[in-house]
Amino acid sequence: xxxVIAALDHVVLICPDxxxxxxxxxxxxxxxxxxxxxxxxxxxxxxxxxxxNCALELMAPHGAGPVGDRLNELLSKGGPRLTSLAFMTEQIxxxxxxxxxxxxxxxxxxxxxxVHVETGQTRAWCRTRLADAACAGVKTFVVQHDALFQTPKQxxxxxxSLDHLVINxxxxxxxxxxxxxxxxxxxxxxxxxxxxxxxxxFFRVGDLTLEVIHRLDQTNDPAGNDTIWGITWAVDDLGAAxxxxxxxxxxxxxxxxxxxxxxxxxxxxxxxxGVPTLFIAHTPR
Numbered sequence: 140x141x142x143v144i145a146a147l148d149h150v151v152l153i154c155p156d157x158x159x160x161x162x163x164x165x166x167x168x169x170x171x172x173x174x175x176x177x178x179x180x181x182x183x184x185x186x187x188x189x190x191x192n193c194a195l196e197l198m199a200p201h202g203a204g205p206v207g208d209r210l211n212e213l214l215s216k217g218g219p220r221l222t223s224l225a226f227m228t229e230q231i232x233x234x235x236x237x238x239x240x241x242x243x244x245x246x247x248x249x250x251x252x253x254v255h256v257e258t259g260q261t262r263a264w265c266r267t268r269l270a271d272a273a274c275a276g277v278k279t280f281v282v283q284h285d286a287l288f289q290t291p292k293q294x295x296x297x298x299x300s301l302d303h304l305v306i307n308x309x310x311x312x313x314x315x316x317x318x319x320x321x322x323x324x325x326x327x328x329x330x331x332x333x334x335x336x337x338x339x340x341f342f343r344v345g346d347l348t349l350e351v352i353h354r355l356d357q358t359n360d361p362a363g364n365d366t367i368w369g370i371t372w373a374v375d376d377l378g379a380a381x382x383x384x385x386x387x388x389x390x391x392x393x394x395x396x397x398x399x400x401x402x403x404x405x406x407x408x409x410x411x412x413g414v415p416t417l418f419i420a421h422t423p424r
Contacts, residue, residue: 142323143234144226146345148282149187149194150304150367151223154412155214157184157199163410164188164197166387167372169297169380172197173288174262176253182207185253191290192346193301195370196225219412221304221367223278226322226344231265231283238281241321244270245281262286275308275317276364296379298372302419303341303348305369309359311338314351318342324349331355369415377403377420 154160164186165171172186173194182204187194200207200214213222228234231248238245245267252263263285271278293299308314319326319342327348328341336356342349351365374380377394384391390408397404401422 143228143230143237144281144323144344145229146227147193147301147304147347147349148225148227148284149196150221150301150370151196151198151225151278152219152221152412152414153210153213154197154199154219155211157186157197157201160197160199160219160412161186163412164195166384166389166410167298167407167416169294169383170291173291174253175256177201177256178204178206178253180204183210188298189288189291190293190298190300190372194288195301219414221370221414223280224367225266225280225282228281228283231267231281234281234283235267237323238267238269238321243273243321273317273321274365275310275313277306277367293375294383296374296376296381296383298380298418299375300373301347302371302373303350304367305371305415306349306351306365307368308340308351308353308365309363310361311340311351311353313361314340314353314365318349318351369417371404371417371419373419373421375420377405377418380418380420381405 161172168188173189174187177184179202182200182202183206184199184201186197200210235245235248248265248267250265254261264282266280266282269279318324324342324344327343331338336354338353340351381391381394389410392406394403394405397419402419404417404419407416
């Protein structure tokens with residue numbers, strides 16, 4: 140039976156200045172954002188860079204408003220970082236009912252609407268927010284869109300998709316119960332790699348992976364929060380992506396063999412607002 144979550148719609152990266160964030164991630168993606176909107180009531184502005192399976196949403200304070208004020212507070216304490224997961228559902232009422240029964244404390248379903256600041260295009264959605272405490276501190280939303288984005292055309296060496304998102308947890312058993320049993324994601328792998336002092340939990344959602352990791356060589360408070368740590372983007376042509384970023388002044392590592400058999404990777408060290416970022420290409424089987 141299919142779960143109520145169909146995919147990971149987007150992940151949110153908060154930043155102090157949206158224009159600077161757009162500049163950096165235009166370099167990362169090799170193109171500009173697919174969506175740009177402002178919300179004067181909340182005091183925020185966002186830009187989304189979409190791939191065929193997920194989007195990165197930059198969010199920044201914009202004028203006065205309660206959400207913008209909260210963003211300024213968060214940024215003053217920890218700087219830019221990944222903060223939120225927004226899962227997509229095709230039945231928001233069913234999702235709300237299911238997550239209420241599973242103890243995730245969903246908020247009332249609310250509607251939203253936004254207007255693209257350049258084109259005037261509109262989009263609308265319904266969403267619910269799960270309780271932070273029930274999600275180990277990771278802000279988690281469930282969204283149903285009125286209409287879906289078309290997959291944007293990628294430039295040569297551009298990002299094709301989100302391969303996996305890395306989440307740090309001090310409590311792997313809690314993470315297994317949360318992402319697997321309560322959110323209903325498929326646990327594809329639970330492996331401890333002694334050579335890296337890490338336990339890996341791979342949860343599949345849509346055609347991407349949430350890679351939840353627990354560091355065995357660190358002292359952790361098991362009641363502490365999970366944190367979204369880093370991101371890996373998949374490309375069709377790793378050499379072209381490496382050359383494109385190098386030409387744009389990005390600091391990239393050499394191309395090397397990845398941990399996953401048949402993969403090659405490189406690290407992007409700047410223009411990511413501090414988010415640990417990897418590029419990967421998989422050899423077709």
